Amino acid sequence: MEMSRRGFVASLGIMAAGATASLAGCAPSAPSDKNEMANTSTGAGVAAAGVAAEPASWDAEADVVVIGAGGAGLAAAVAAGQEGASVIVLESAKMAGGNTVLSTGMMQCAATDEQAAIMGVTDDSVEKHIEYYMQASEGMADRDLVTLMCTEAPNALQFMRDRGVVYDFVLGNGPIPFVDPDVCRPRIHFCATPNEEGLMGGALHIDVLMKECESLGVEIIYDAPGEALVRNGSGVITGVVDASGKTYHGKKGVVIATCSYDRNEEMARMFSPHMARTMEENRQRTCLTNDGKGILMGMAAGAALAGMGGALGIGPLIGGTPTLPGTPEVGGIMVNKNGLRFVNETGHYGWVIEQTYAQEQGKAWGIFDQTVANQGPAAVASAISGLGEDWDAEVESGNVFRADTLEELASQTGINANNLKSTVAKWNEDMANGGKDTVFEGRTCGMTPISTPPYYALPCLDYNLGGIGGLRINTKGQVLDTCGEPIPHLYAAGQAAGGVMVTWYPGTGTGVLTTMVFGLTAGKNVAAESEV
The missing domain is CATH 3.90.700.10 (Succinate dehydrogenase/fumarate reductase flavoprotein, catalytic domain)
Structure with missing residues (x-):
């Protein structure tokens, strides 16, 4: 199923009702027979752990296959497309957006013109921004990833500015007792004025990415949840199997951008009791299809995890x-x-x-x-x-x-x-x-x-706005195994990846920023891979 950007804009108001609500248990479902998932003659056999062998032939192929059409997945698709790669995006819901479209679309950034003009702040720096996140995490965040995020934040903001987004509101965070006030500044950039189509916040953010995907010829396939990664005999990730058994060849690689396990109670009990409690009491404000399968697929391929145990909460x-x-x-x-x-x-x-x-x-x-x-x-x-x-x-x-x-x-x-x-x-x-x-x-x-x-x-x-923690990645967006080595041709971004945040949310504008920075990073780097 495909949807034009016009259809996306028209559907924003009914996204929650239209989103797919079929949530699996902890492990991706496995067929009772090796070929049960395949409704074509070329389907791959899928193991219960979420990794499949290569099929005799593929149902579709592109240079890059992205799993998930939220903020991170669309950013990855855009970056790969800008590098000249062909891109297929598999989305489990009936429309794009994920948690990002439910958000305010805010992004944190240091040393901007908006800070100076709106808040009179002229003494901020990327270095202070980095130090803020490191102190807020009590030193537990991955400094390399935090450095990349804060360094690339101006480029993420400029990407949106170049496409008509006006950040006309800048906000600060409340104090944290153990964070030096000298590294705190108003850095939360918000587009508070609707555009000509009446879009603002997360809806506007996603619309910008959708327009860019459309102009680059990115193919987005809806109602197509990723079920398993495909791995060849050399241990290289070469594609994805969706829930219907169709196989998609990512000639240069695969990007996991499926967000977190916000709607998977078994995973929450395993990794985040805080999130599990909000599920039990139905206090969630997240996309219905965030069932954690992307993280599970990565784990099945040998991926390590990072930053697990927290939740994005507000009350x-x-x-x-x-x-x-x-x-x-x-x-x-x-x-x-x-x-x-x-x-x-x-x-x-x-x-x-x-x-x-x-x-x-x-x-x-x-x-x-x-x-x-x-x-x-x-x-x-x-x-x-x-x-x-x-x-x-x-x-x-x-x-x-x-x-x-x-x-x-x-x-x-x-x-x-x-x-x-x-x-x-x-x-x-x-x-x-x-x-x-x-x-x-x-x-x-x-x-x-x-x-x-x-x-x-x-x-x-407290209300759950999303999970914290996911697949361990490096500054290229490559997914790392338990020995710290990249899993060949496998990338991750957004809340499917972990390491920037730890047990609690360090501030409004961080989540959307991670989708942009790590989505763009993963997309650019996977497009530079050799074909397999």
Whole structure:
């Protein structure tokens, strides 16, 4: 099945409903008979692990085969096409976009004209950007990959600018307690104005890539999930088998760009309990077809993994969410089941969510009073929380707790009552003595007492925006085996690859940036391979 770019634009509004929802278990399904997957006479036999032998003949071929038509896959296809390679992209859903089309399309970049013009920032540098990511990961990220990402970020941004995207909004991240403020700058670039077709954010980002693919003659095949890599007798990856058994020869190589395992509960239980919990409680905002098969195919071919164990999370944060434009600075604190504060509530949202998950049973509540509630649910919680505009309705439905006293509020929620009263008293004491938080000194906004009943408790539930970790790659985008050697002619990009992020999301604009930088890198380098 093929879809034109015009069809893509027309389908943006119904993408979630139209996306394929057939999610497999942990291992790619194997046929009961070696040839069961093949509905043609040339189909390859597929092993349960997701690697197939070469067929006698191929059903289709191109210089490069890309698995996945999200941001990373389309970027890889564009880069390969620009090098003169023919490209086939296999997409499991009914349209392109993946997680990227669901995103804001923001990208981080240092030392840009937009930073200077919009934010007055003229002292940023690529080196500071690199150091920010390394400190945020506590030194656990792959420095070579981080360096490539930050160094190539200006080129990724320029790629979009050259095709009409205007970044008219620049944002910063909230503070992280162990990251030097000197390496933090507003770097999140956002196109906040729709184009002539009414597209903005992730939809505009994907549309730009789709236009480029169309101009380069890239063939995108929908409803064609990759099922197995094809490997020849010399250990070289030479193609892909889709779920129908059709075989696609990538004469120069294959790029895995299938995103993460956002919808594969068994893989989440194996690699990321944090993500598994959001699945159990249906708190996901990801593409329905992100079943982790790309990562599993790479593993079956001998690939190593990197950066596993985390999740891209965002939640209904109390105290303000600095990375979300238009969110007011409000009051309130967060407490755990023991009634104690555990984080600067206005800090970096990824770090706040990481600390929330670390609490007993992963439970925390935002505590605030009627003064804050008067600003409305939209001021208190991020839009992704789904809260309505009527507090009474939210309380009646059990989404929010409300009581005339802190003791009663504690009884409703199971929070330790004595500690909750002491915690609120300490907060109010700080507010009365100059409005400075003496528990978490990095907090500077939402500095109002919690003293006007009734009192509210909002469960601080995290939402999964994607996985962290994937196939280990080098700076060429080559997938590495467990000995650190490249698997011949196999590449990966986006959230199917790991190493840049570790257990928590280091900031808005990182995910889309990885799709661009590593997609373009993989596409360019696979196109330079010799034919096999």
